[in-house]
Amino acid sequence: MQFIRTAIPDVIIIEPTVHGDSRGYFVETFRQDKLEEFLGYKINFCQDNESKSSKGVLRGLHYQLPPHAQTKLVRVIHGRVLDVAVDIRKNSPTFGKYVAVDLSGENKKQLLIPRGFAHGFVVLEDDTIFAYKVDNYYSPQCDRGIAFDDKNLNIDWILNHNELNLSAKDTKQPKLNETNDLFEFGVDYYA
Numbered sequence: 001m002q003f004i005r006t007a008i009p010d011v012i013i014i015e016p017t018v019h020g021d022s023r024g025y026f027v028e029t030f031r032q033d034k035l036e037e038f039l040g041y042k043i044n045f046c047q048d049n050e051s052k053s054s055k056g057v058l059r060g061l062h063y064q065l066p067p068h069a070q071t072k073l074v075r076v077i078h079g080r081v082l083d084v085a086v087d088i089r090k091n092s093p094t095f096g097k098y099v100a101v102d103l104s105g106e107n108k109k110q111l112l113i114p115r116g117f118a119h120g121f122v123v124l125e126d127d128t129i130f131a132y133k134v135d136n137y138y139s140p141q142c143d144r145g146i147a148f149d150d151k152n153l154n155i156d157w158i159l160n161h162n163e164l165n166l167s168a169k170d171t172k173q174p175k176l177n178e179t180n181d182l183f184e185f186g187v188d189y190y191a
């Protein structure tokens with residue numbers, strides 16, 4: 001299992017080891033000990049999620065506010081997405097910047113998105129199954145979002161705007177500079 005820091009160092013790509021043989025393959029998709037050793041802090045996931053989407057679906061950009069802020073460990077079981085994490089920690093040197101990673105059932109890559117980031121993905125193949133762990137329970141009251149097409153983020157979602165399929169909620173999210181519901185850089189949201 002390899003851990004690779006991205007251009008935003010707190011966002012980490014995880015590449016599990018795939019053991020293939022004549023029957024198929026085996027992969028350890030999560031190892032708490034190895035993850036905590038790399039992170040240098042404890043992490044306790046408490047909820048697993050799964051969503052299925054057709055090509056063109058865009059879910060995001062979402063996050064939960066403290067005290068229900070979530071770390072997400074995301075992966076694609078079948079299909080392919082472009083997965084995006086946006087730094088929404090005020091005063092961060094990478095505030096408003098994003099990381100985009102191609103996750104697929106084929107490459108088995110995962111992305112660790114810490115508290116303080118908005119998360120979203122666009123689905124690039126039909127019948128894509130997206131699975132992820134979170135370390136705080138779902139809290140509708142603390143659920144927030146940022147507009148996927150915020151010009152100040154300038155996210156390249158690959159697909160054309162007219163190919164996208166969003167929830168009503170996601171067509172009405174505020175731009176980053178229109179919300180105060182953000183995080184502070186340097187605050188330990190894991191304390």
Ligand SMILES: Cc1cn([C@H]2C[C@H](O)[C@@H](COP(=O)(O)OP(=O)(O)O[C@H]3O[C@H](C)C(=O)[C@H](O)[C@H]3O)O2)c(=O)[nH]c1=O
Pocket residue numbers: 049051059060062063072119120121137138167
């Ligand atoms: C997130 C969540 C949702 N729900 C219910 C609420 C709705 O009845 C239904 C769909 O919820 P929503 O439209 O918010 O689902 P997504 O658009 O896939 O949202 C997720 O996608 C983006 C990319 C994320 O990173 C978040 O985990 C999450 O916001 O599932 C639950 O019961 N539990 C949950 O944890």
